[in-house]
Amino acid sequence: MNISYFDSLIDARREGYVSDHVHLGLFPDAGPVETLGAAQTRMALHHLAPLGLRDGASIVDIGCGFGGALRLIDGQLARARLTGVNIDPRQIDVAKDSNWRNPVDWLLCDAAQFSSGRAQWADCILSLEAMFHFPDPAGFFAACAQALRPGGRMVASTILFAPEAGGASVASVCQGFGPWPDPYMTLARLCAMATDAGLIVQRSENLAPMCLPGFDWMCPTCPPEVTDNPVIELRRLFEAGHATYPMIVLCADDQAGGKTQK
Template identity: 25%
Template structure:
């Protein structure tokens, strides 16, 4: 039996063909959900869509975004976080970056500037952003840095594009220290399976490249950033997994690709893999 195409690689096609589930769950945001009270999660697509919006809102809160700022959202997907910023703030210069041209096309169709905001979407690699020194106030990367070609090169780009005192705010899956070595050992073995579910922007890159908090601290020091804030929201994201597993089963009922998400759910529930928001300041 041939392996099904990666679900997330084909999202634009699924949505354009009228796939209601894909459109409701991932038509605006392509990331996990955030529930302030995880027990309140209902398991519906509508609830998940609201939680995905809430994750963007949480990122914006921690990044301390306000009016009259220049914001760059790298790995912007369909522009969901740009849309949130456009709805809630004024006098923003917003730029979304994504390596997937189809996702950028949809973002341009969906998100139009409101009030005194300006919006631009650019099809580009996160580690080679075709912008001059942006003098940006804030740079966001919402649940995407693990798929970038190099965290080091991305942090260097962020440093180049931010003004002194500017902030880089990311959310990522972080293994606890003792599990980090185990994960890295198994990473190459697991990535082909992961790719069947989530796809990969570039075949030569690992699909999921996870590093520990101490490695992030070392990366920050190496690139001129200070890790200012760490917020563990693992428990707030756990209701995502049953929903995404159900979506995977419905999309490919004869496949076992949903096991990838279930595996991530298990190690997250056991506390071996965290979901954290990290806020860095350019020194």
């Protein structure tokens, strides 16, 4: 399945105009003091920190884009087993197309299917700014619970909209950055799905305020009227405080021995 907002990004990546990260970036200080590319690296490192990466680990990135986070891991670890999961075959082709020093498996499938037929083979799972796309988030968490070894760690982030968010802005974002099947998903529901799957939610952190300066790199300021530009409308929702960007830190029970997916 081709994710349509990647159509132009794929050419831009091949020509070297954009980085290998496709997300909003993390600007911890007020104001755009660093480039979007540097902020994207910072965002990826912020997600990787709770995973406790170590040599010998099996690490999975679900919704891996062009492989930016996996490439950071590849630079840090000399003996790891990496897996990139994506539904869009064109992104996997771009991600594959560089030198990797660790072995990488590329899985072309939906996020809920990446562990079909296999259990307890992953030590760390990452999913950075991708869950809002997933048609079956409960199935995604179930697949993660199945894949993780006892005591394995997971970090997943997404974008959520508040019930009071303007419908026209939300519609513009969902149209431009689709699929976005459930824009009014809540953090409580996601955490309940993860818990039902057998995962332990350790903490969550809203990164939205630290994403705001990135919009200066991506689009003009918001005009008063709603537009059909999804980046401007995403900016409007972030600036109004109607969007959150939860990063959820989870782990597999180190006693339970994993759960079996039906």
